Amino acid sequence: MAELPEVETMRGDLEREIVGCRVERALVAQTRMLGTQDPDKLRHRVEGHMVTEVGRRGKFLLLGLTGGDTLLLHRGMTGNIFLRTPSDPPDIHLHLALTLADGRELRLCDHRGFGEIRVLDPAGVAALDARLGPEPLGPAFTADYLVGQLARRTALVKALLLNQAVVAGLGNIYADEALWAARLHPARRAHTVNQCEATALHAAVVRVVGESIPRRGTTFSDYKDLYGRPGGNAAFLQVFHRVGQPCPRCGQPIRLIRAAGRGSSICPSCQPDPALPVEA
């Protein structure tokens, strides 16, 4: 749910809505997502500060605050962030609520609690930036870069796409969509992908992610935007969550396999299994 296009949609909406707003109160409703951070310290570093900017790095949302700290929010698998008014009913599975000076409330909700809430100083932001790979739509994510990464790794190509240190922001949905577009089986070993295939994969990643942002991301069940509305990209998915339906390219039924420990939707005809002998 919280892959790059969904987080970027959230970033843009938040930027329009809350930049320039002061946080009156920060309510930590559950501490699970704080890790080792002290909830009172977090509260004090947020309360009274104004949101100066809303950034994103990979799947992390970064709210810049006056005073130099940054509130980091990660939505894990099922986390949602809603902008509410005081008259709205309470949200279940609330973890953090920020009350803004104008009365609106930013609420982070997550029943599963796989997300993350942290306050970072500038060094913390730099450390986060350093451990993540390039943004798929940024200048550093070139075809040559991906060719190089694939060439010196033995992991499955699917695992490589999901590795945030290789490229930041891809998750299961867009990884599967990109692999299908590039006609690559997810269980191919990275170093067996040739330069031509890697170039196609690079183009597919850029296109799949880029096209999904203006559609405001992909919703199946959990993911909602800041206003509680679903994203519009699900109708454009070619393989993900389409098991049994015909491949849009060749008509063969889409299959669900397991690769790199994750469910992976593939077309068995367009994305031949590297473990099987090639048909004569």
Next chain:
DNA sequence: CGCGAGACCTGATAGC
């Protein structure tokens, strides 16, 4: 050091 399995949680759903 790179890789893959398992762990972390709760809820929805499929199957019996």
Next chain:
DNA sequence: TGCTATCAGGTCTCGC
């Protein structure tokens, strides 16, 4: 109907 097993869009940690 109701129980159980399985699976879920992410990431970290731990062995090998």
